[in-house]
Amino acid sequence: MKVLITGANGQVGFCLTKLLEKKEWDFLALDKLQLDITNFQAVENIIQTFRPDIVINAAAYTAVDKAESDAENAYKINSGGVKNLAVATNKINAAIFHISTDYVFSGEARDPYSEEDDVAPQGIYGLSKLKGEREVVLENPKHIVLRTAWVFGEHGNNFVKTMIRLGRDREQMAIVADQLGGPTYAGDIAKALLEIASQYKKNKSISWGVYHYSGSPHTNWYEFASAIFNEVDHQKVYPGKSPELRAITTKEYPTPAKRPANSRLNCEKIEKNFGIKSSDWKSALKNIKVYI
Numbered sequence: 001m002k003v004l005i006t007g008a009n010g011q012v013g014f015c016l017t018k019l020l021e022k023k024e025w026d027f028l029a030l031d032k033l034q035l036d037i038t039n040f041q042a043v044e045n046i047i048q049t050f051r052p053d054i055v056i057n058a059a060a061y062t063a064v065d066k067a068e069s070d071a072e073n074a075y076k077i078n079s080g081g082v083k084n085l086a087v088a089t090n091k092i093n094a095a096i097f098h099i100s101t102d103y104v105f106s107g108e109a110r111d112p113y114s115e116e117d118d119v120a121p122q123g124i125y126g127l128s129k130l131k132g133e134r135e136v137v138l139e140n141p142k143h144i145v146l147r148t149a150w151v152f153g154e155h156g157n158n159f160v161k162t163m164i165r166l167g168r169d170r171e172q173m174a175i176v177a178d179q180l181g182g183p184t185y186a187g188d189i190a191k192a193l194l195e196i197a198s199q200y201k202k203n204k205s206i207s208w209g210v211y212h213y214s215g216s217p218h219t220n221w222y223e224f225a226s227a228i229f230n231e232v233d234h235q236k237v238y239p240g241k242s243p244e245l246r247a248i249t250t251k252e253y254p255t256p257a258k259r260p261a262n263s264r265l266n267c268e269k270i271e272k273n274f275g276i277k278s279s280d281w282k283s284a285l286k287n288i289k290v291y292i
Helices: 011-020 040-050 071-091 124-139 159-167 186-203 221-234 268-274
Strands: 002-006 026-030 054-057 095-101 143-148 172-176 209-212 244-248
Touching: 002 011, 002 040, 011 026, 011 186, 026 040, 040 071, 054 071, 054 186, 071 095, 071 124, 095 124, 095 186, 124 143, 143 186, 159 172, 159 221, 172 221, 186 268, 209 268, 221 244
Parallel strands: 002 026, 002 054, 054 095, 095 143, 143 209, 172 244
Antiparallel strands: none
C-alpha cells in the first residue's frame, strides 16, 4: 500500500504521518511548502512519480473568519486544489480520501446531520469546502469524503490549546454555550482514515462516498471548556487554579463568519460500513499536558 499525505503539517496530517511511521506501508507526507495543491502540474508530477494507491488530502484553508475577506484563496485551496488532486488520482486509478466539514450545513437543524441532509453553507469557508467535496465526487469515483467538526489535537491551532494558553493568565473567561457539536480528536480522525485504507487494501473495494465522523458525546463550547479546565486543575497544569467560566450566547460574541448553532453529525453510516466508532473526546483530554 502506497499512501500520499497532503497538508502533512496540519492537525490531521501530523497525526497521519505519526501513525504511518509505525506501519509497514510506503508513504510520502508533504506539507504546503513541499506541495502546493493549487499547482496542477506539481500535483500531477508528484502523483505520477510516487504513484500512490491512496491520496489522503489533509490540506485546507481553515481560517473561517479570514475567508470572508479572502474568498479567492479559500476557493483556490479548498476547491481548486482539491480538484487537482481528484483529477490526478483518477488518472492513475488511485483513490482519494478528502477531509471536509460540518460547515457545509446551515447549522439550523434540530437533529444531528446525516450524510443525506441538505447542504446550505452560511459562509465562504463552508461554500469553498462544499465545492471541494463536489469536485472530488465529480472527478474521481473512488472517493471518501469525511466530514468532521470541532477538531483538536496536540499539533497546530485549536480550541483546546487556545483555552490552555488564555486560561493561564485570566481569572474569568466567557465561553459560548448555545452552539452544539462533537469535539473530535485529530488522532482519531487519522485512525479512522487509515482504518478505511486498511479495509480497502484488504478487500480491494469499499463503499465509496460521503461519511460523517466526529466526537461523542455531543456538547457545547462552554461544557467543552469546562471539561478542559477540569483536566487542567486535576493534573495541576497551572501553579494556581484555572479561570472561572461564564456562559454567553453567540450574539454576545460576534464573528465575521456565522457559526453553526448545530454542528452535530450523525456518525451511524461510518460505523455500519466500516465498524468505526465516534471519537471519544473526553478520553483524548486525559493527557492534557501534551496540548501545552
